[in-house]
Amino acid sequence: MNVLGMFCARACSGLVGCRTATRARYLHSFPGITVAQIDEEVAKLLELKAQIGGDDGKHQFVLKTAKGTRDYNPKQMAIREKVFNTIIGCFKRHGAETIDTPVFELKETLTGKYGEDSKLIYDLKDQGGELLSLRYDLTVPFARYLAMNKITNIKRYHIAKVYRRDNPAMTRGRYREFYQCDFDIAGQYDAMIPDAECLKIVHEILSELDIGDFRIKVNDRRILDGMFAVCGVPDDKFRTICSTVDKLDKMPWEDVKKEMVNEKGLSEEAADQIGQYVSMQGGMDLAELLLQDQKMSQSKQAVAGLSDIKLLFSYLQLFQVTDKVVFDLSLARGLDYYTGIIYEALLTQAGMAPASTDAQNGAPVEESVSVGSVAGGGRYDGLVGMFDPKGRKVPCVGVSIGIERIFSIMEQKAETSAERVRTTEVQVMVASAQKNLLEEKLKLVTLLWNAGIKAEVMYKKNPKLLSQLQHCEESGIPLVAILGEQELKDGVVKLRVVATREEVDISRADLIDEIRRRTSEA
C-alpha cells in the first residue's frame, strides 16, 4: 500500500470529520508504527519539500507584523517608558530586585500549568534538539527559576513580554505579544503581610499613573472551594464550576447559572445557593458575617480563607488602601495554580473599552477581558514544588500589571492633551546660517557630546537655517547653538531659545555651563 498515494487519492471531500475518519483508519492499519518512525518520516518529507522548492514561489509578499502583534513607534515608546518608570519606581520603592528569564522555556516546563489555556501556548518548530515553547506568563518561569536555583526567599520584579495564541482584540488592548509587569514575594512568612503589600503596590501604581478611578477585588481560593462544598458541588466539579463563576464579570448571573446547570450538570438548587453567595461584596465586615454564616462556617477551608481576609483587611487599613479594595465572592480567576488570596484590579471610569462578549473564546485569565481589568494575582504556594525534584514548597504571592490597556489609555490621553510628547531628549541643535561651516559644526557638537550634553547636527553640508529651526520646533529641542563667520571670529556662539526666539552671544568658554543652566531650569 502506498501511504503517500492513499493520502493523495483521498483528498478532502469537504465532509466534516473526513480527516478524523482517515486518521483513525490509518492508525488501525499500522498498529506497529512508533512515534520515532513518524518523526523520521516527517523529517524526510520536509527535506523533500525543501528540495522541490518551498511554496512554489507563488506566495504573495505581505508587509505586516504577525497577527496580534504590533510595532511601537517613538511616540508610543516615550509613553511606554513613562509608564515603566512609574511601575519600576514603585517596585524599587518596595525593595524588589529584578531577574530575567529566556523568552522560551522547555515545552515540558509549561505543561500542566495553565489548564484549558494551554492550547494558547506558542510552540517552536522542532528543528532538532529540545522542544520549546514561548513563555505564557512570567510566573511559571519564576517558579522554575526558584526551584532550579534552590532559592527559598526573594522579592523580585520582572517586566517582559509574554505570548498567547489568543484571538486578538487589539482595539481593546488584547494582543498575542504583550507586556506583563510582575512583582512577587517568595518565602515562608507570617500570614497576609506580603499579600497586603502586593495590594498596596497595585494601589500605588494605579494612583500614580492617574488613569481614572479603580477598584481592587479580593477573594480567596479556599473560600471559593469551601463555598462550592457547602453548596453541594461535587468535588470533581470544583474546577469547572469555578471557571464558570469566573465569567460573572462578562455574563449576567442567569447565563452563568444556565451554564452550570445545563452544560456542567450542576443541580439547580446548588447553583442557586452559589448565586446567593457570589452576589456578596463588602469589606472586613462581610468576612466576619460569613464566619458566622451557618453553612460557610462548616467548611474549614472557607473559615481559614475568611480569617485571612479579615487579617488582610487589617493590614490594608495600616497601608491606607482600603478605600479601593472590595471583598467580592464572585472573583474566581481561572489559573490552576492559585491556592489562597486572589485579586484583580479594574478601572471603573466610564468611557473605557467595552466588555468583551465572546466569552467562550478562551480569553486568557491573567489578561482578563472584563471592563478595564489592569492587574491581577494571588497566592500560589504549590507551584515551585511542582518543579522541585523533592517537591519542596516555596510559598509565593504576586501581582501582574497588565499594561497594554494602560498604554492605550495613556496614548489616548496624550493625543487629546495639548502637551506634545517628545521622543528625544536633545537639548541643543548645532546650526549655522552660512555655508561651508560643517567642520566647525562637527567640532562644536563634539565638544557638547564630550561634555555629556544631548546635541544634534544636521547630516547635510549646507542645510538651510529655516530647516534647522523647523527641526527644533518639530522635535521640541529647546536651544539652538548658531555658528557664523562673525561668531567664529569673536570666539562666541549665538544661543537661541526656540520658544522665545531670544538670541544671546555666549563665549565658547561659558557655553557648556550656560546650556546646563538653561536646560536644568526647564
Added chain:
Amino acid sequence: MNVLGMFCARACSGLVGCRTATRARYLHSFPGITVAQIDEEVAKLLELKAQIGGDDGKHQFVLKTAKGTRDYNPKQMAIREKVFNTIIGCFKRHGAETIDTPVFELKETLTGKYGEDSKLIYDLKDQGGELLSLRYDLTVPFARYLAMNKITNIKRYHIAKVYRRDNPAMTRGRYREFYQCDFDIAGQYDAMIPDAECLKIVHEILSELDIGDFRIKVNDRRILDGMFAVCGVPDDKFRTICSTVDKLDKMPWEDVKKEMVNEKGLSEEAADQIGQYVSMQGGMDLAELLLQDQKMSQSKQAVAGLSDIKLLFSYLQLFQVTDKVVFDLSLARGLDYYTGIIYEALLTQAGMAPASTDAQNGAPVEESVSVGSVAGGGRYDGLVGMFDPKGRKVPCVGVSIGIERIFSIMEQKAETSAERVRTTEVQVMVASAQKNLLEEKLKLVTLLWNAGIKAEVMYKKNPKLLSQLQHCEESGIPLVAILGEQELKDGVVKLRVVATREEVDISRADLIDEIRRRTSEA
C-alpha cells in the same frame, strides 16, 4: 510501494551521504509530488503521532533553561542595568528615538536576508495561521518597519533580544538568545556624516564602559568588490571569496588562501594578489596610497569606496576618535545586505576570551567569534527597498553593540572588585527590637513609601533585631528606622546608620527630611 515501510527498512546505516542518497532516489521515484501534498502528508502523520501519544511519556523531567539560554540573577541584572544605562545614555545624547518590534516576524520577512546563516533562524511551529520566525537581528525588522510605515528618515535605537540556533559557547559569551543594542540612521544625507557618527558612538560607549582598550576596524564593501575584480576573481565568486576573507580574524592567511584555492577554485595568482591587499592596515594615508595604486585605481567601485574612507577619516578627526580607528582591508563581514562602509570594534586587551578555532561551525556574523569583537555594523542602502512594494530605497547606516561579552567582562570585574553590587535601592529598613510592634512598623513604612522613600519591613510579626540588621548588612541598606515603646511614647524614631552604628533620635515630623538628607549625601 509502502513509503513509510521504505523509510523504516532503510534505517540509517551510518554512511555519510546516506540520507542524501535516499532522498534523491525518493525524489526521483515521485516526479509528480507537489509541496501541498507533502504538507498534507506531514500534517496527517503529526496528528497520528499525537494520537499515539507524544514521546511515550518516557521523557525525564529536566529542570533547566533551553540550550544556549540563561537566566539573569539580580546581581547580573544590576550590572546589565548599568551597561544599558551607559549605552542608552549615549544613544540619547546623539538624539536617537527608540522603537520596538515584535519578537517574531512573518517567516518570509526574514527570507533571503542572511545568506548561509538563514539555517540558524528559529521557526515557530505551524499551529495554523501565519508561518513565523524569531527575529535574527534588529536590522531586518527595522527595515521592514521603515518600509511598512513609509518612513524615509529616522535616527533610532533599539535594544532587544535576538535569536540564533547557533552552537552556543556560553563561556565565550555566545548564546542562542542574546541582546543587541542597535543604533541606525536612515535617510538621504551627505556622504559619511552619519557613518562617522556611528563610529563616534562606538568610541564613546566603549570608552565610557571602561572595559579595556579597543580598536575599530573600518573597510568598505565597494573596496572589497573592487579589490576582487582587479585581482581577477570572477564576478560570481565575489560573495564566497568575501566570506573566506571574513575568516582572517580566526585563521592565518595560509589557511584562508588554501580555502580560496582548494575549496573555492580560485587561481593561486588571484589569491596571492588578494593576500597582498588584505594585509594592509592604516588610516587616511592608506586610502590615499590605494587611490594611487595602479590596479585599485582601475576599479570605479574601489575608487568610490576609497574616496569615502578618506572623507570618513576627515570627519572622524573632527569627532576626535581617530586614535582607535583603523582602515583594514581584511575586514569583510558576512552579511549580504551591506553596500558601503563596514566596521567592527574589538577589545584588544590581553586576558580576553580566546579566539574560536571552530571556524566552520557557521558562527553568526553579527556576533563574531573573533577575539573580543563587541560591535559591528555598516551601510545598507538596499535593505529597505527589498520591503518596499515599489522598491523605493532608504539609505541606512547603523551599528550593533553586542553586549553579552561586555556583560561577561563587567561581571568578572564586579567579582574581583571589593565594592559590592547592590541589587536593590532600599534606603531604610523599618525595624524594632521589641515584640508586638508590627502595626506600628507597617504604619511607619507606609509613611515612608507614601513620601517616595525606598523602604522595607520584614514580613514577620516579631523578627529579631539582629536578623533585621543582618538583612541591612547583606543587601547594603544604609539606614534603619528603629521603633520601640519608648520611641513611640516620645514621638521619635531611632535612626541608625548601618555603616557606623551611629544612632540618633529623630522626631517623626523631621524623619522624611532627615532620611532624604542622609541618602542624598551618600
